[in-house]
Structures are given as structure tokens and as C-alpha cells.
Amino acid sequence: MSDVDEQPRTLLVTLTGKDRPGVTSAMFATLSAAGVEVLDIEQIVLRRRLVLGVLITAPRDWKRLRDAIEETAASLGMQVDVDRGVGDNRVRGSGRSHVTVLGAPLKASAMAAIAGRIADCGANIDRIERMARYPVTAIDLAISGVEPEVLRPLLATEAATQGIDIAVQPADLLRRSMRLIVMDVDSTLIQGEVIEMIAAHAGCEAEVAAVTEQAMRGEMDFEESLRARVALLKDVPATALDEVYESIALAPGARTMVRVLRRLGYRFAIVSGGFTHITARLAEDLGIHYSRANELEIVDGRLTGRVVGDVVDRAGKATALREFAADIGVPVDATIAIGDGANDLDMLNAAGLGIAYNAKPVVRDAADASVNVPYLDTILYLLGISREEIEAADMADGIVTPAPPV
Known part of the structure; x- marks a missing residue:
């Protein structure tokens, strides 16, 4: 370092080495022996390697402090740089976002592409933190200098090219507040479509599946498709609904997501174009606060092929979200909606954060964020909750999770 006598206003101390x-x-x-003030600190430990950055005010005899810092680092067997500054820490730019990157695997080329797009629009990466390393790699980037609405479409395009998932959220207090999460059920909270499982008992599974696919792609009005599919279920024994429920498999990570967020005071709702016989039991099993779905008409122990009351369709899902939020007393901006089909679009658009989960292309394109890995608890990383925090909380409750791969 040059010994130019100009008095610096700040010193940036960067210490690196084995932690x-x-x-x-x-x-x-x-x-502390020099009586300086601390202006900013950043510290990370990566694979037992520590990087500590401290911005301090420069004392009058700053060279003596520099020498003392270097002696301390040497005694610790670490490297240190002391850089002189002429001002306080740069104020982070307006337009702040959290960008969560999910990959399985997450390649360096993908991170290079994402960092390039961020730089292209004049934004800066202020901080990077790993949220999880298995079963997916999740990285959170704190971004400043560009509004989230500008950043989101740029990164969504790049994410599709790289085969990764990206969520862009405003860096505001909502990310830390109690929120309402509203989920679709079929192919979101659970694996598969309930109506197709019931149809298997009627021997018309293929016909029902074909109509379901049309509706999910947005090629058929949902209510029309539902009534057509339910009509095919006429005379199925009501006991088939119990058998279907017992065969349901939850999406991987569903219980973890609900369990962790309930600890934090979140509220949950399921809104389904499926049936109350299934959703009511799911809500009770998982501890979900609200549920809304369609009711199948049953007479003399058999399905009549009709639905009782109004159909919970695309518009009905959005209405349910608003009503649940009002009942809890949270603003709609504090809601999160998760879904996969075209009938979820209004709900996703109404929510403060709409997440397309393993969704059809029309849904991915319209949502705020898209998750295409088969783990529902990856939603936790979008909310700033790390895998380590999840496991520590579970361990405190006596819940043992499988050990990660080495």
C-alpha cells in the first residue's frame, strides 16, 4: 500500500482465511483499541473459509492501526487488506429486490447469465446468501438499482433459457410479515387429479383426463368441463371417495411447508375445483385454516353426476382468496397464491405473490414466480427461510430429517 499522506475518511478491512x-x-x-466507529459489516463462512469485511472510520494515525490490523491477521494465520476510502459507505440504490435462484443442479454458467442480466439493466448485487443446497440449490440475491417490475421479465426469460427457476420480489416488510397462503389442491398440494382417481372407479378415467387437460390448458371453460366430467361419475358409490382419499399422495415437502410456516403464524387456505369430501379432510389433516371446493351430490349412497350449489371456478378461486384475507384481516398484498392450471390464473393475479408450481406454460408466463422442481417446500426459500433454519426448528420439535448428501 502506498504511504501517501492524504488522510482517509474510512478504512475497509477485509479479512480472509480458515474460520x-x-x-x-x-x-x-x-x-476497539483505536477508538474507531463501525460503519458497515459483512461476514460469511463458506466451507469453513471466512470472509469478514468491516468499514470503519479512519483515526488520525491510521497507518499505526493498519500495522496493528496486519499483525493481528498474521497472528491468526489469515490474509488481510486495508483499503483507504474517501467517504462513508455507498447508499444502496432504490428499487430493491430479493431474487431467489433455484437449480437442480445450479451451474456456474446459469449464475453467470443471471448476474449478466442484472448488470445489463444497471442493477447491483449487494448481497448473496445460500438458502439451501439440497434437494435443490437455492441462492438469494439482494439487488438494488432497478425496480422489481423491470427486473422480473428479464430474469424470467433468462431462467427459461438456463433451465432454472427464479423469483423476483420487492425487498419490503411484507416478506417478513404474517401472510395468508392460498393453494390449489390437484397437482399442487397433492400429486394427481382427484376427479381422475374417482373416474377410475367408473371406468371412464381416460375420458375424464382428456377433458381435464383441455381445461388446465385454458381451452375449455372450467365450469363446463367440470359438469361434463362429473356427469361421467354417475352411479359411482360414495365409498369410492373414501378410497380415493386414502390413496392420495401429497406433494413432496407439503407437510414441511405448512408445518414451518404455521410456526411463524402464517394462515393457510386450500381452494379447489375438486370436491369438499377430499378438501375438508386434507384441511383437517394438515392443519389448514380455510377450504373451499365443489360439493358432489350424493343420493342413496351414490353420486348423481351433479354438483350442488355454485361451482368454484377460476373467478371463484380469486373471490375466495379475497374473502379469506378479509376474514383474517390481512391486505391482499400479504397473500401468496400457488397453483398450476389456467383456472388458478385469477387467484395468482389477485395475490401479492402468485407462484406457478409445475404449471402449464400459460400459467408460468402470467405468474410472479415459477417453481418447476417437485418440492413444495422450496416456497420457503422464496420467503427468506433457509434449509438450516427449517432443520433446526424441526430438531427442536423432535422431528428428524434425512441427512444431506456429502
Whole structure:
């Protein structure tokens, strides 16, 4: 370092090396002896390698402090840089976002492409934090300098090219507040479509599946498609509904997501174009606060092929979201909707954060965020909750999770 006599206003101390207890305290003991003020700190540990950055005010005899810092680093067996500044820490730009990147795997080329798009629009990456390393790699980037509405479409396009998932959210207090999560059921909370499972008992599974696919792609009005499919179920024994429920498989990570967010005071709702006989039991089993679905007419122990009351369709799902939010007393901006089909679009658009989960292309294109890995608990990473925090909370409750791969 040059010994030019110009008095700096700040010093940036960057310490790197093998982490062990006492490193940070030793460095701050050296800084405290000089009576400096701390303006900013960043510290990370990556594979037992520590990087500590401290921005401090520069004392009059800053060279003596520099020498003391270097002696402390040497005694710790670490490397240090002391850079002189001429001002306080740069204020982070307006237009702040959290960008969550999900990959399985997450390749360096994908991160390079994402970082390039961020730079192209004049934004800056202020901080990077790993949220999970298995079963997917999840990375959270704090971005400043561009509005989320500008950043989102740029990164969505790049994510599709790279085969990864990206969510862009405003960096505001809503991300830390109690929220309402409203989920679709079929092919979202659970694997598969309930109506097709019931149809298997009637021997018309293929016909029902074909109509379901048309509706999910948005090629047929949902209510029309539902009534047509339910009509095919005429004379199926009502006991088939119990058999279907017992055969249902939840989406991987569904219980984890609900369990973790309930600990934090979140509220949950399921809104389905399916049937109350199934959704009511799911809600009770998982501890979900609200549910709304269609009711099958049953006479003399058999399905009549008709639906009782109004159909919960695309518009009905959005209406349910607003009503549940009002009942809880949270603004619609504090809601999260998760769905996969065209009949979820109004609900996704109404929510503060709409997430397309393993969704059809028309839904992915319209949603705020898209998750295309088969783990529903990856939603937790979008909310700033790390895998380590999840496992620590589970362990405290006596819940043991499988060990991660080495």
C-alpha cells in the first residue's frame, strides 16, 4: 500500500482465511483499541473459509492501526487488506429486490447469465446468501438499482433459457410479515387429479383426463368441463371417495411447508375445483385454516353426476382468496397464491405473490414466480427461510430429517 499522506475518511478491512472461534473477536479487539466507529459489516463462512469485511472510520494515525490490523491477521494465520476510502459507505440504490435462484443442479454458467442480466439493466448485487443446497440449490440475491417490475421479465426469460427457476420480489416488510397462503389442491398440494382417481372407479378415467387437460390448458371453460366430467361419475358409490382419499399422495415437502410456516403464524387456505369430501379432510389433516371446493351430490349412497350449489371456478378461486384475507384481516398484498392450471390464473393475479408450481406454460408466463422442481417446500426459500433454519426448528420439535448428501 502506498504511504501517501492524504488522510482517509474510512478504512475497509477485509479479512480472509480458515474460520475458527475467536477470529472476529480478535479483529474487533484491535479495532476497539483505536477508538474507531463501525460503519458497515459483512461476514460469511463458506466451507469453513471466512470472509469478514468491516468499514470503519479512519483515526488520525491510521497507518499505526493498519500495522496493528496486519499483525493481528498474521497472528491468526489469515490474509488481510486495508483499503483507504474517501467517504462513508455507498447508499444502496432504490428499487430493491430479493431474487431467489433455484437449480437442480445450479451451474456456474446459469449464475453467470443471471448476474449478466442484472448488470445489463444497471442493477447491483449487494448481497448473496445460500438458502439451501439440497434437494435443490437455492441462492438469494439482494439487488438494488432497478425496480422489481423491470427486473422480473428479464430474469424470467433468462431462467427459461438456463433451465432454472427464479423469483423476483420487492425487498419490503411484507416478506417478513404474517401472510395468508392460498393453494390449489390437484397437482399442487397433492400429486394427481382427484376427479381422475374417482373416474377410475367408473371406468371412464381416460375420458375424464382428456377433458381435464383441455381445461388446465385454458381451452375449455372450467365450469363446463367440470359438469361434463362429473356427469361421467354417475352411479359411482360414495365409498369410492373414501378410497380415493386414502390413496392420495401429497406433494413432496407439503407437510414441511405448512408445518414451518404455521410456526411463524402464517394462515393457510386450500381452494379447489375438486370436491369438499377430499378438501375438508386434507384441511383437517394438515392443519389448514380455510377450504373451499365443489360439493358432489350424493343420493342413496351414490353420486348423481351433479354438483350442488355454485361451482368454484377460476373467478371463484380469486373471490375466495379475497374473502379469506378479509376474514383474517390481512391486505391482499400479504397473500401468496400457488397453483398450476389456467383456472388458478385469477387467484395468482389477485395475490401479492402468485407462484406457478409445475404449471402449464400459460400459467408460468402470467405468474410472479415459477417453481418447476417437485418440492413444495422450496416456497420457503422464496420467503427468506433457509434449509438450516427449517432443520433446526424441526430438531427442536423432535422431528428428524434425512441427512444431506456429502
